[in-house]
Amino acid sequence: MEKHESLSEESDSEMECEDWDNSTIVHLQPKVEKRIYGFHLMPTCIQDPSTEPPSKQSKLSLELREALTTSTFADNFKKNWNNHKEFTVDNIELIVDPFKVCVIQNFLKDDFIINKVLEEFNELEWNKRNLDLYEFFQSSDLKHIDSKYTKIVYEFLKHNVKNWVQNLTGQELTDISATCSLYSDTDYLLLHDDQQEDRLIAFVLYFTGPRTWQASNGGALQLFSKDESGQPYAAVKNIVPCNNQFVFFQVTNDSYHQVSEVLNKNDCRMSINGWFHTKVPPVFNVPPYVPSNFGLFSNTSTKPQELDLDLESWINPEYLDSETAHYIQEHIEEHSEISLHNYFKEEAFQEVLNDLQHHNVNWTLIGPPNRRSYEVALEQETMPSILQRFINLFQSYQMFSLLKQYTDLDLTSVRFELQRWTPGCYSLLTDYDWSQKNELDLVLFLGCPKISSVIGGRIMYVSTEEEIQQALITLEPEDNNLNIVFRDTARITKYVSKYSSCSVYYLLICSYSE
Numbered sequence: 109m110e111k112h113e114s115l116s117e118e119s120d121s122e123m124e125c126e127d128w129d130n131s132t133i134v135h136l137q138p139k140v141e142k143r144i145y146g147f148h149l150m151p152t153c154i155q156d157p158s159t160e161p162p163s164k165q166s167k168l169s170l171e172l173r174e175a176l177t178t179s180t181f182a183d184n185f186k187k188n189w190n191n192h193k194e195f196t197v198d199n200i201e202l203i204v205d206p207f208k209v210c211v212i213q214n215f216l217k218d219d220f221i222i223n224k225v226l227e228e229f230n231e232l233e234w235n236k237r238n239l240d241l242y243e244f245f246q247s248s249d250l251k252h253i254d255s256k257y258t259k260i261v262y263e264f265l266k267h268n269v270k271n272w273v274q275n276l277t278g279q280e281l282t283d284i285s286a287t288c289s290l291y292s293d294t295d296y297l298l299l300h301d302d303q304q305e306d307r308l309i310a311f312v313l314y315f316t317g318p319r320t321w322q323a324s325n326g327g328a329l330q331l332f333s334k335d336e337s338g339q340p341y342a343a344v345k346n347i348v349p350c351n352n353q354f355v356f357f358q359v360t361n362d363s364y365h366q367v368s369e370v371l372n373k374n375d376c377r378m379s380i381n382g383w384f385h386t387k388v389p390p391v392f393n394v395p396p397y398v399p400s401n402f403g404l405f406s407n408t409s410t411k412p413q414e415l416d417l418d419l420e421s422w423i424n425p426e427y428l429d430s431e432t433a434h435y436i437q438e439h440i441e442e443h444s445e446i447s448l449h450n451y452f453k454e455e456a457f458q459e460v461l462n463d464l465q466h467h468n469v470n471w472t473l474i475g476p477p478n479r480r481s482y483e484v485a486l487e488q489e490t491m492p493s494i495l496q497r498f499i500n501l502f503q504s505y506q507m508f509s510l511l512k513q514y515t516d517l518d519l520t521s522v523r524f525e526l527q528r529w530t531p532g533c534y535s536l537l538t539d540y541d542w543s544q545k546n547e548l549d550l551v552l553f554l555g556c557p558k559i560s561s562v563i564g565g566r567i568m569y570v571s572t573e574e575e576i577q578q579a580l581i582t583l584e585p586e587d588n589n590l591n592i593v594f595r596d597t598a599r600i601t602k603y604v605s606k607y608s609s610c611s612v613y614y615l616l617i618c619s620y621s622e
Contacts, residue, residue, distance in 0.1 A: 286382030
């Protein structure tokens with residue numbers, strides 16, 4: 109696995125239990141009246157004051173429901189697990205396609221402790237987790253949690269459930285790591301495979317309260333198929349959260365999954381989740397990723413071209429002024445970036461946008477989705493004429509010469525992509541080519557007149573050692589701003605929320621090299 113892939117996946121799956129120094133600690137309150145589209149909410153968690161305490165005889169012990177502990181069930185499960193055969197019995201489902209996943213309803217016998225864990229979610233310290241791969245809230249490692257009922261569940265998972273899963277799968281399990289996770293409105297976890305060190309069995313125990321979690325609320329655990337080259341391809345199975353539902357699967361080359369965006373302003377998706385570990389770390393044989401032969405992430409670049417065009421017909425005159433160019437150069441030298449508002453003449457910009465919105469452009473969805481998911485225009489020669497001339501502008505000697513005035517860099521080549529973005533699109537750290545550094549990026553958004561019309565979608569220049577909220581440079585989606593960034597770090601584009609009022613917008617990114 110490439111270094112940058114493993115860095116991203118250190119923080120993947122439904123839990124992460126290391127390094128909270130830079131996290132934002134919040135307290136989940138019983139009720140919050142404020143409702144804001146596109147931002148993390150602290151939704152109401154269920155507290156039932158009428159819950160009666162258990163009898164003294166129960167001693168607050170946990171048990172699996174009876175059907176899960178019989179020898180008949182164990183024998184049947186092991187036979188189907190080993191033979192990769194699906195089966196469904198007594199609210200227990202074994203899925204084998206696209207990879208083996210077991211889904212169990214009514215997992216724990218004792219509803220009292222389940223309800224008490226739900227109440228304790230209101231008292232936990234929640235750390236906001238925000239990286240390229242995810243946005244959600246999370247507790248610290250459960251081995252450090254003192255909440256009474258949560259600790260009971262953790263100990264039960266650590267000993268009883270670990271031994272039970274070990275018996276069913278035939279895998280030797282040695283330890284557990286687990287946290288509590290809370291996905292509020294607009295939270296998500298994008299595609300990953302959980303492969304890291306000695307993780308062997310991933311698990312999730314859901315706590316969603318008495319109300320039925322609808323599929324329309326999002327938050328489903330989505331299982332992904334693979335293409336002919338072994339790369340993740342598409343979501344083919346959705347597992348909708350359900351109270352007291354337990355899901356587990358073996359971490360393998362095929363275990364690509366994600367948590368879809370939560371779309372619920374009143375309830376939240378809550379769970380205890382983590383991994384059972386093994387003594388000898390498994391060996392993963394992940395198929396190598398073959399970079400594309402086009403666009404930003406290829407080795408193909410374009411030299412400056414002799415073209416018959418006039419910068420004055422495209423660019424507002426103040427940005428062609430020598431004094432302005434000198435100011436831009438000084439600013440970039442000090443800050444490594446600048447955003448030039450209303451860079452293109454309004455009439456010219458609107459003609460380009462009209463071509464994008466109302467004329468035929470051949471768009472192709474590119475991936476794989478554990479790296480990126482958005483559409484690109486691959487065939488420049490089939491674009492409408494005005495759009496072709498606009499793209500040519502960025503490859504022209506005239507633009508190279510103007511950028512020389514802006515940056516004092518002797519640029520020799522350019523790679524570019526014209527992209528179409530819709531809700532659900534993103535670009536991850538794994539998409540960044542570490543050999544392509546110290547380049548000059550030109551970034552232009554088209555079709556998003558207001559920053560507020562796009563929730564997410566911001567481009568961030570980040571160091572992999574930092575949290576995304578500490579990004580070095582952030583570019584917000586806004587029309588006709590030419591963003592110039594000298595890049596010596598990674599570049600990602602955050603997931604675009606389904607709450608975005610802008611259903612489609614466009615992005616031109618050009619990367620120039622010396």
